[in-house]
Amino acid sequence: MICLLRAQCNCARSFIKMSNFFPYIVQGTAITIGVTLVALPFGLVLGLLMSLIHTYGGNILNRIAAIYSLLMRGVPPIVLLFILYFILSGRINLSPFWAGSFSLGIVSSAYQMEILRGALLAVGGGQMTAARAIGMSRLQSIRYVILPQALRLAIPPWSNEASIVLKDSSLVYALGVPEILRRAQQLSATTQQPFLAYGTAALIYFVLVFATNRALDYLSARTKLPTHA
Amino acid sequence: MKRVVVFISLVAAISLVLSGCGAGKPANHLDAIKQAGTIKVGTSADYPPFESVDASGNKVGFDVDLMTEVAKRLDVKLEWVDMPFDSLIAAVQENKIDASISAFNYSEERDQKIDFSDAYYTSEDAFTVADGFAGTVANPQDVAKYKVGVQTGTTQDSWLTDTLVADGALPESNLFRYDRVDQAMLDLKNGRIEVMMSDYVPAQAVAKQLGGLNIVYHGVLSSGPMNIVIPDKDVELQKAINEIIKQLQDEGFIDKLAVKYFAE
Numbered sequence: 228m229i230c231l232l233r234a235q236c237n238c239a240r241s242f243i244k245m246s247n248f249f250p251y252i253v254q255g256t257a258i259t260i261g262v263t264l265v266a267l268p269f270g271l272v273l274g275l276l277m278s279l280i281h282t283y284g285g286n287i288l289n290r291i292a293a294i295y296s297l298l299m300r301g302v303p304p305i306v307l308l309f310i311l312y313f314i315l316s317g318r319i320n321l322s323p324f325w326a327g328s329f330s331l332g333i334v335s336s337a338y339q340m341e342i343l344r345g346a347l348l349a350v351g352g353g354q355m356t357a358a359r360a361i362g363m364s365r366l367q368s369i370r371y372v373i374l375p376q377a378l379r380l381a382i383p384p385w386s387n388e389a390s391i392v393l394k395d396s397s398l399v400y401a402l403g404v405p406e407i408l409r410r411a412q413q414l415s416a417t418t419q420q421p422f423l424a425y426g427t428a429a430l431i432y433f434v435l436v437f438a439t440n441r442a443l444d445y446l447s448a449r450t451k452l453p454t455h456a
Numbered sequence: 457m458k459r460v461v462v463f464i465s466l467v468a469a470i471s472l473v474l475s476g477c478g479a480g481k482p483a484n485h486l487d488a489i490k491q492a493g494t495i496k497v498g499t500s501a502d503y504p505p506f507e508s509v510d511a512s513g514n515k516v517g518f519d520v521d522l523m524t525e526v527a528k529r530l531d532v533k534l535e536w537v538d539m540p541f542d543s544l545i546a547a548v549q550e551n552k553i554d555a556s557i558s559a560f561n562y563s564e565e566r567d568q569k570i571d572f573s574d575a576y577y578t579s580e581d582a583f584t585v586a587d588g589f590a591g592t593v594a595n596p597q598d599v600a601k602y603k604v605g606v607q608t609g610t611t612q613d614s615w616l617t618d619t620l621v622a623d624g625a626l627p628e629s630n631l632f633r634y635d636r637v638d639q640a641m642l643d644l645k646n647g648r649i650e651v652m653m654s655d656y657v658p659a660q661a662v663a664k665q666l667g668g669l670n671i672v673y674h675g676v677l678s679s680g681p682m683n684i685v686i687p688d689k690d691v692e693l694q695k696a697i698n699e700i701i702k703q704l705q706d707e708g709f710i711d712k713l714a715v716k717y718f719a720e
Contacts, residue, residue, distance in 0.1 A: 251513040313550050323537075323552075403498070403539030403547070413509045413538075416502035416638040419665045 248414045252427050255407040259435070262328045262396040262406065267389055269332030274339030281340065282347045283369065292340070299337030305398050307334055312402050327399030335392050342388060346381035347373060379450050386443035390436040397432075407431055486692035489554055494533045497523055498548065498556035500541040502636050505661050505717040506559040518717040519557045522576060523684075525709065529700045540635065542609035545570055548685050555693070556685040559655060561611040561678065570688050573697045575681030576710060580656040581612060582674040584663060586645050593651065593672045600625035602650035605640040608633045612653045615678030641666060655679055657718050 281292035299307075311333075312326040321329075350373050358368035400409035411428035415421040489495050499507045499519060507517040515536050527534035537553050544556045548570050561579065562572055583593050593599055600620045606613045613633060620626035634640035637654050641662045644652045652659070656674045663669040684701075686693050704710050 248511055251509070251511070254513070313546050313552075401540055401543055403537050403543065405538055409538070410513075412636065413502050416636060417504060417508045417510070419638060419642075419662065421638075421642060 248418065248424070249427060252407060252410045252414065252424070253431065255405060255410040256431055256435070258324075258404060258406040259393070259396050259431075262324070262331065262399055262404070263389075263393045265325070265328035266331035266335055266396065267392050269329065270335030270339050270392070273332065273336035275343055277336065277340040278343035278347060279369065281344055283365065296337045296340055299334055300341075302334070304331055304334045304395055305401060308398055308401060323399065323402035323404050327396075327402050327404055331392060331395055331398070334395075335388060338388050338391075339385065342384045343377065343381050345384070346377040349380055350376045376452065379447075379452060382443055382447040382450070386440050386447070389439050389443065393436055393439060394432060484692050485554070485687060485690050486696055489530070489532055489693070492532075494535050495527050495530065495555065496535045496537055496553045497527070498537045498539055498544045498553040499523075499558045500544060501536075501538045502638065503541075503559060503658055506658065507557075518577070518713050519559060521713055521716075522704070522710065523557045525704060526684075526697060526700050529703070530696060541607065542635075545685065548687055551687065554687075555697070558685075559658075560683055560685050562681055562683055563611050563614060563678075565614065566685075571686050571690060571694055572683035573686060573694060574701050575683055576701050576704070577682045577714070578676075579679045579682050580674045581615075581677045581679050582654060582656040582659040582671045584641070584644060584652045584654065584659050584669050584671050585650065586647065587668045587670065589650065589670070589672075591650070596673065596675070596677055597625065599651045599653065603630050603632065603648075605632045605634060605644060605649035605652040607637050607640060607654060608635060610654075611678035612655075616653060638662060641669065645669060660718075 277292045277295060280288045281296070284292065308327060308330040311330045312321065312323065354372050354376070355365075355368050358372040359365070363371065397406060397408040400406055400412070407428050411424040415424040418424065499515065501507045501509050501515050501517075503517075505517050506519045507515060510516045515538075520536075524534055537547070539547060541558060544553075544558055544560075545566060547553045548556050559579065560566070560572070562575075566572075583596070583599055585591075585593070591598075591602060597620070604616060604620075604626065606616055616626065616631055621628055621631060632640070632643070632649050634643070637652075637658055640649065640652050640654070641659075643649050645666055645668055651672075656671070656679075659671055659674075663671060684697055686697065701710075
């Protein structure tokens with residue numbers, strides 16, 4: 228009888244204590260943001276490099292970049308995550324956080340590469356010809372003429388990729404990184420109140436994605452060139 | 457096309473070489489743990505009352521208390537690594553964690569990849585149904601007539617797959633595999649599955665908390681002894697942990713834990 232009473236008390240208590248659980252999920256936000264802040268810039272650098280190689284590299288480099296894009300976009304992020312963490316990093320001691328962030332960055336780099344390639348092509352060959360005509364080297368033309376225009380053009384599609392990476396960061400839970408989703412799962416299991424747990428997670432993700440998109444919209448508006456009306 | 461094939465085989469070859477060249481591994485894992493002063497133990501903290509988190513995010517449960525005592529007696533600090541249940545064995549295999557405690561039952565399939573400590577507790581399987589279930593489960597084979605839920609990668613999953621599905625009694629399309637038991641129990645309550653197979657103790661805990669669920673059968677089918685998972689052929693660590701489990705059993709520590717968490 229005492230056992231029964233205690234079990235019921237526990238149940239009631241966990242219901243009331245649900246509000247105490249929110250801080251635990253919110254703490255995961257820092258990790259989600261951390262993963263995104265590693266994956267996104269890493270993907271940007273790699274993607275920019277690959278897009279330049281694809282667009283201006285020679286015949287062979289061009290092919291390599293194309294194959295890279297094909298492979299990386301053809302593999303689900305979670306599969307690459309497992310390959311990097313459990314197979315490749317068997318002896319290289321990569322922590323779950325870094326393995327997860329780099330995998331996401333690699334997957335994202337292929338998409339960012341295509342976004343940037345589109346932007347590079349949109350600037351057009353005429354600009355390169357003109358830059359070369361006034362005596363700039365190819366590298367100078369890219370650096371001072373093409374990229375400043377292309378990067379601006381790339382911001383709107385890139386903000387889409389940024390929100391995808393932010394949401395995909397939930398995948399690192401599979402490696403044991405306690406980000407928002409994993410914490411919501413644990414609380415759902417403890418309290419048997421999945422709606423509250425996942426609702427909290429959804430709300431946090433929404434706020435993060437919303438803020439990111441608005442910030443990038445602002446950046447896009449601020450940096451817009453008068454010629455690109 | 458040919459180039460793609462060459463490239464893929466190149467990548468495969470490189471990854472094989474990289475994963476193969478494991479040099480400089482310490483001779484004795486137990487010594488390495490003691491030197492580091494920390495044992496990294498994996499668990500899937502979504503399985504009350506064995507392992508779960510409390511309001512402040514601390515790990516609590518039967519396994520958690522047990523492992524805390526084991527680490528104390530090994531004279532090392534305990535570091536919890538939380539991951540989904542089906543990632544745990546891979547993590548032990550790849551030395552990402554030193555050991556894992558997560559209500560693991562012995563199975564031959566698992567034993568080929570990793571090793572087990574001696575048993576610290578014996579568990580039973582249970583079939584749970586929702587209120588208003590019209591069928592009967594007099595013996596375990598009867599569940600083949602219904603839509604059955606189970607957690608992926610558990611011994612219950614193997615039992616259902618190897619006996620009922622392999623015999624053709626339970627159509628594969630009627631077996632629903634879930635990531636976690638709590639998800640499955642919610643689906644059971646919502647009527648998407650008719651019978652849920654899981655460990656007995658967690659089934660009782662969830663049924664009590666959710667309400668509207670009844671355990672219609674319990675007994676040893678797939679489960680049985682619960683063990684701590686340790687790396688393959690890690691004799692020293694196995695011996696050290698086994699000795700501590702023996703002490704804890706003799707001192708009645710484990711019985712006390714069972715009373716605390718399972719109200720036995």
